[in-house]
Amino acid sequence: MTFIEPFTDMVPSFFGMLNQGPLTLTIFLHTIIILPMFFIYRQEKVRLEREGKQ
Amino acid sequence: MMTTAYKSKDLATMYFIVATVLFGAQLLMGLIGAVQFLYPEFLFEIFDFSVARTVHINALVVWMLYAMIGSVYFLLPDETGIETVGIELGKLGFYVLTVAITVVVLVYVFIQIGPAAESTIWLINEGREYLEAPRWADIGIVVVVLIFVYNVYATAIKGERTGIVTVLMADLLALAGLYLAGMFFVDNISVDQFWWWWVIHLWVEATWEVFVGGLAAYGLIKMLGASRQVVEMWLWVEVAMLFGSGILGLGHHYFWIGTPEYWWEIGALFSALEPLPLVAMFVHVIYDWGKQAGKNGSNTINNRPAFAWFVMNAFGNFLGAGIWGFFHTLPQVNIYTHGTQFTNAHGHLAFFGAYATILIGMFYLNLQSKNGIERMRSTFNSKMAISLISFGVMGMTIALTVAGYGQVLVERAQMGATWDAFFISQQAQWFVQGMGWRLAMGIVTIVGFVYLAIDLLSISKVNHEKV
C-alpha cells in the first residue's frame, strides 16, 4: 500500500492532486472556509467586551 | 396596521395577478404531460409531451419570478419606510415583460420547433430545459430585471436599509447576473451544461433560497411581531449556511457531464450540508411562533392563511429540498438515479415546498394590506386550498418516488440504461401504477388550485377585522 494514492483523475490538476482518497479535497476546502471564522469570532468578542465596559 | 397607499404595493398586485394565472397554466400543462405518460396517443403530433413540458416548467419559473418581483415591491416600502423609487419605470417593465412572455408562450404553443439554425434559437425556442425562452426574450428579460434591480437599489439607498433589505440587495444582483450565464450557444455540450447549471442550481439552491430566507424574516416580523434583531440574526446565519453549502454544492451536477472527477467529492459533501440551513429555517419559524404565542396567546397571528403557507414553506422546503435532495445527492446513489423519475419527484416537492408555498403566502399578505384588514382569518376555501394543493403535491411526489425507484432498479441497476432498458422499466407495474397515482394526485392539486383562485378573489369580502 502506498501512502499517496495513484492519481485517478483523468487529467492532473491542482484540485485533482488534493483529491487523494476519501474526502481529502472536500475536507480541505471546508476547513479553509471555516477556519477564518475563528478569527472573526475573536475580533467580535473583543469588540463586544469593549462595548460592554463602556 | 398602517395601510398607507403605497404605489409600490399596487405594482406588487399586478405582478401577483399574472403569477397566479401562470401558476394555473403551469398545472394544466403538467396534467397534459401526466396524461401522456399513461395514454401516449393523447394529442400526439399536435401538442406533444415536449411542448406541454416546456410550457409547464417555463410557466413555473416565470410565475415564481413574477411573484418574487411582486414580493419585493410589496415589502420594500415597509422595510425602507419610503415609496419605491421608479414606480413608473417599474410599471413599464411589467407591461414589456408581460407582453414578451405572452408572445413567447404563443410561439411555444403554436410554432413549437424550428429548423436547426441560429434563427430558431433567437426566435422560437432555445431548447435548453428551463431556459427555453428564445434569445430575444432573454434580452428583454434582462432589461426588465435591470429596471427592477435599479428600483430596489435606488429605494434602499434613499430610505432605511434594514438587514433584510441588505440581504435582498446582494441576493437580487447575484440572481439577475446569473441569468447571463445561460444566454449563449456553444457546440460543446459539456460546456453548455456546465453553465446551464450555474443558472439552475445557483438559482434554486443559493440565490432563491436566500431570497426565501429574506421573505420568511419579513413575514415573521409582519405577522407575528417577532423581534427584528433576532430575526435578522437568524437571517445572517441562514445566508452563511445557504451560500456556504449551496455555492460549491453546485458540484452535485458535475458528476457525469464530462467534468473532472474531483467534483464527486466537492459536490457530495457541500451539497450534503445543504439541508442544514433548511432545518435551521424550520426551527426558526416554529421557535418564533411558539415564543410570540407565549406572549400574546391566540391573537398572535394577524394573517392566518398567509401564516399557514409560511409554515408549509418551512416544512416543505426542508422535506422537498432537504430530504428528497439528500436522497440522491451522493455520487454513489446519483450514478443510478441521475435523470429518472426520482429526480422528478424531488423537483416537484422542492419547487413546491421551497417556493410555491411562501409566494402564495405573499399573495395573502398583499390582499390583507390592500383591503386594510387588521386580522385576516382563513376561510373554508383557504383551508381547502392549502390542504388539497399540499396533499396533491405530496401525493404526486410519493407516486413519482415509487415509480422512480422501480425505474432505477430495472432500467439502471439491472439493465444498463439502454433504449430497451428504459422502456422495460416504463412498463413495469410499479412504474405504471405510480404514473396513475401521479395523475390522480395532479387532479387533486388542480382542484386545490381552483379553491385557491376562488379564495384569492373572495377572501377580502369576508368579515375580517378592518383597520
Added chain:
Amino acid sequence: MSNKIVSVWTDNNFWKRSAAWITGFSAILLIWLTFDTLGQITQGTDTDMQKDAKGLYFSKRIPSATVINYKIGYEYSDKRGHEVPTINGKEKFFGRDDYSEEEAAALLHLGKLGSQAKNCMNCHTLLGNGAYYAPDLTKAWLDPKWKLMMAITQKKTREEAMAEFLQHPSKYPTHSRRMPNLDITAAEAKGLVAFLKHMSAIDTNGFPRNFGKKDITLRERSAK
C-alpha cells in the same frame, strides 16, 4: 443596545461578517474551479485524436469532432473503476472516415443546433439532464437497439438507420410511446447523428453504468 455583554453567537455583526466571508470565499473557489474545469472540458483537436487512436483511451474528456472517423467503445477501466470511452480504430461514417476537422465540426455544430431547435431535451435526457419521457441519449450511438433498427429501417449501417429513424420517428414505433415527427431534414439528421456519436465519446466518469451489458431480457431470449 444595552451595555451588558452579549454572546458572540447571538451577535448580528458576527454572523453578518461570517456570511460575507463564507459567501465571498466560496464564490472565489467556485470561479477558480470553473477555470480549472473549463480547461479540462474544452474540446480536443484532431491532432490529439490521431495520437490517441494509436492506443485505446482518449486523452481529452471531450474529443475533437473528428471522433466521428473512429470506432467508439465503452469499456471498464480498472484504473478508474468504471467504464470509459475507448477508440478502436477507424470506422466509416456515412461512407467516409476522412472528415477534416472543419467538416466534422460543421456537422457537430449543425447537430447541436438541431438538438436545441427540436427541443430533444424536453422528452429525453442528454448526459442525464432533461426530461424523463424518453431514453437517455448520452450513449445512444452505442445502443444495441440500432442493430434491430437497421433491419426495421432496411439500412445497412447504424448511422443510416439512425438518420432514417430521426426523419420519420413515428413511422417506426418500438413501444406504445412513440417519438413524434419533428420535421428533421436529411442534412439535419446527419448532423444530429454526428452530435450523438460525439456525445458517446465524452468521458462521463462512468455514467451510465453497465450500459448495454445486460440488454437481453428473458423474454427476448425465450422468443429466440
